[in-house]
Every structure is written in structure tokens, then in C-alpha cells.
Amino acid sequence: MRALHTSARAERQADRISAGRTASLPTLRVASQAATWLAGAIFLAPFLLFFLNTFKDKSHIFDAFYMPDLTDLSNYRTMLRNTDFFASLSLTVVICAVTLFFIVLFSSMAGYIISRSERRWIKWMYALFAAGQIIPAQSSMLPLYKLGVATHLINTPVFLIIIYVAGGTAFASLFFAAFTRTIPQALEESAFIDGCGRYQTFFRIILPLLRPATATIVTTTVYWYWNDFQGPLIYLNAGKVAPLMMSVYKFMGANATVDWGPVYALCFLSAIPMILFFLLTQKYLLKGLVVGSVKG
């Protein structure tokens, strides 16, 4: 929490500095402003093209300067006829929701113990979680794949969720531990005196106080699970329904040389939920990234 206050104060300071320096360097400032707006336009251009391409017909799909008829939804209709869009969408939503639920539950518990216990094995666990962050997915891909085959969980969403939760929990535990340290222990002690057990204390008193940390974890990491392609490619390649990114990839493989329009329509509808989510929750995401990087 202290970090948040510091950054708010810092923002005000930055405003004051800029006010002071603006006067001395007006031309430089105008030039750099113009350059950043130009950069912004260049960054947005692919998104504009992305959107317009979902309406273009076969003969104009490559023409970047062609203005399509925005009321012509035939690409969307073709796409909906030929894919299981809504099944994929539901599967992706369920995967993200279940994954994040368990990550928050398990890592808030682990983070609580990490921040409160003095035992040596807990310190070791913390170090292990931190070190695990550096392991690339490819390094343990095949033994994990074998594990999936041996347990018959391969190509089920359950296996993918377990993999996400295992990796995500380690990362989030570090974050929750740092956050829990800022909660005064006096709160728990008085609950203890009132006769609450450890579990009751945690679920009644600590967990509700962790809400800001939970918001940060959800708003910064949901993109990993929604957008993940490598996970489904390896562990959920032959399921009944494909998660969204996998279904985009498969639909592209089946269609691209023939007709790009419907592929763009599917891709657009798959990307738009995260774009909207970002625009609505960016306040929390920004806070999270800032606090995380200051502490990191």
C-alpha cells in the first residue's frame, strides 16, 4: 500500500518538474509530443486494419486502402456456420475462470503462510517458487506430456487447467506473500483471542483484506490464459472443443489460402473480450504492474 501512496505522490512531483522544465525547452517538448502521437497512430494502425479486414471480401482482403461495407456481415455469418465459436468461447471463459479461482485460493493460502511463518522449509518453498519462474515451458514439456498420457488427462481441459494453476500459483504466491506482509498481525491475534481457529481467521479476516491483491493478479494474468496458444497446442490439441486461440489457428489452417475474411472475423471476436477487459480494468493493471515492478 505504501508503494501506491509513493507513486501517487511521485506523479504530483513529476507534474511539478514538467511545469518547471517546459518553459526552458518548448520546442523539444512540442517535437516529442508530435512524435509520440505519430508513434501512437502507427501502433494503432494494425488494429484498424484488423477491424476493417473482418468485413472485406475475397478480392479485396489484401488491399489495405480499400474501405469495405461495414454493414456486410457475411464473413461473420460464414465463420459462425463453420466453427464452434460459442462452444470455444464458453470453454475459454471456463478455463480462465476456474484457473484464476484456484490460483487465487491456493496462492493466497501459501502467501499467508510464507509471510507469517518462520520455519526454514517455508523459506525454501519461497526460494523454489521464485526459481521456478525461470524454467521455460519447453524444458519440461515432454515429461509433462507423458504424465498427461499416463493419467489419461491429456487432451482434456482439466489437464490444461492443472498446468496453469501449478505455474500461476507459484508466481502469485510470491505476490500474495509480499501483500500479506503489509497486513498488521494484531488483527489476527485479536481474532485468535476471540476463539477463531487458523482457518477461520484466514478465510474470515485475511482473505477479504487481500481483495486488492486479488484484483491485481486477475487483471494482470488473465491474458496469459485467454491468449495462450502453446499450452493447448501441446496438451489440448485433440479435445472435442478447442479453446479460442486454438480454434483460430485451426480455422486459419483450414481456410486461409481460400478465404481470409471469416478467419479475421473469428480472430477479431476472440480478441475483443480481452481488449474490452483491458480498457475497463486498466486502472488495476497499471497499479499492479507499478507496485510489482517497484517491489520486484
Place this chain on the structure above:
Amino acid sequence: MKSGFRHAWVELSFAAPALILFLIIVVWPFVSSFYYSLTQWDGFSKPVFIGFDNFVNLFKEPGFLIALRNTLLFALAGLLLSNTLSLALALALNKAGRAQTVLRTIFYLPGVVSFVTMSIVWTMIYHNDGALNQLLRSIGLGSAGREWLGTYDSVMPALIVIMVWGGVGFGVIVFLAGLGSIPSELYEAANLDGAGPWSVFRRITFPLLMPSITVVTFLGLTTTLRMFDLPFIMTNGGPGDASNTISLIIYKHAFSYSNYGYATAGGIILFLFVCVVSMLQLRLTRSKEVQI
């Protein structure tokens, strides 16, 4: 009752779900990879121990060396181009109230779409009849146009542009936060001493921004060294091996050729590679960090 718990099993029960999952799904597969990397193994029959043959053969495979070079190139480009651009944009935005909010959002936006989406959007831009060549033609540079992803010289720069487009926003946000935490007294003092903008940047802004630079380069490196999705979807490592990466080679050996032991050895090399590069980077940037 200080911070101690009376019973160890209470603590264990809180840590157990996270710890058990981590041990089974992350630690054990990783540790057993070291054994499998020393075997010949097709995924079905019993692995046969062959010592370091996989590693020796990997370094004899010309494609692997190219993939190693490409992976390093992605990492270096991310390091130099993305960081410099992020820093320049953050410095410009730092003095811009409302514009900062809007532009920050725009620069981060590519970061919330998947590599699959980026691939599909940019495949069309780089296509022979696509936006980039059209743009070149319209300004009279049509002869510079080409099939960007199908040409040896241009495929890596083309992929690097996408990588930078997708990654710059994260740096902008972290650097803006870093810039905001530099005390204004330092700038005021520098102003009084008559320091020019360049020496203010070099002596105040840059050194005090070093912790943010450490974070951004560390996360950037661990991402770019694992580069898989973009080349897999857009070029499948081609033309030839021109855009192959270590991750891609590992995937191909495992799932196209069922060469599991060999692929696992590649995974170990990738891990060591990520370790060494990150350690070097942390040592280098941490040593430059200063305390106020």
C-alpha cells in the same frame, strides 16, 4: 503468540495445495528432463541411456546453431530496440498530462492480444499484395517491396518489428512509474547548476531509472528467449531455417519426428541459455543501480 504456529501441520495444510501442485507439475517434469536428455527415447518404448550424444548431435546440427543465433537475435533486438523505444516514449509522455493516459493505453494495447492474433494481422501486412508493399509503392519505393516473410534477409527484421510492437507498452508503463518516483529536488538542483537536458538525463534520470530497467529487461529477456508462437504460426521457422528458434526446434523434434530424448536435450540447453543470459543481465544492470 508471535508469528509462530503451534502445529507444523497447520502450516503445511495452508502451503500444501500450492506446493504439491508445483512439485508434481513443475519440479518433477523438469528434474526428470535431465535424465531423459541423456537417452534415446521415442515417447513409447523404454528410454535407452546414451550419455551426452544428444547434446553433441544438437551442436553438430547446422539448423540448431542458426536457431541459437536467431534466439539470441530476438533477445538482443528486444533488449536494444524495445527498451530504447519504451524509454524514449516514456520520457516524452512523462511531460504530458492527459496525453499520457491516452497514449499509454494505446502503446499497451498490442500487449493484450495473443500472438495468434498478432500473427494473423501482420501476415496480411507483410503479404506480397499487403499493406506494407502498398505503402512503399504509394511513396514511390515500390522496388523495395518484397514478400517480407518469404525472403531470407527480411524475415527476422519483420518478426522483430512485431515483437517490438507487442512488447513496448509494458516498458512504457514501468518506466513512467520509475520516472515518477525520481524526487523533483534533484531536477531543481540540476536546473540551478545550469545542467543541460542531456547531462540531466545521463547523471540523474538514467541512473535512478536503473531498477525499472532491470525489471523490464529481465522480463523481456525471459520472454524473447522462449520465442515460439510468432515464428511457429507465421513462417514455421522458414524460409529454410532463417527464422527458426530453439523453442521451435524443440517442438518440431518432439512432435514432428518423435525424437523425445533429443528434444528434451534441446529443452535443457534452452534452460541453461535463459539462466546464463538472465544472470549476466541481472549482474550488469544491478551493478549500475544507485541508491538516493
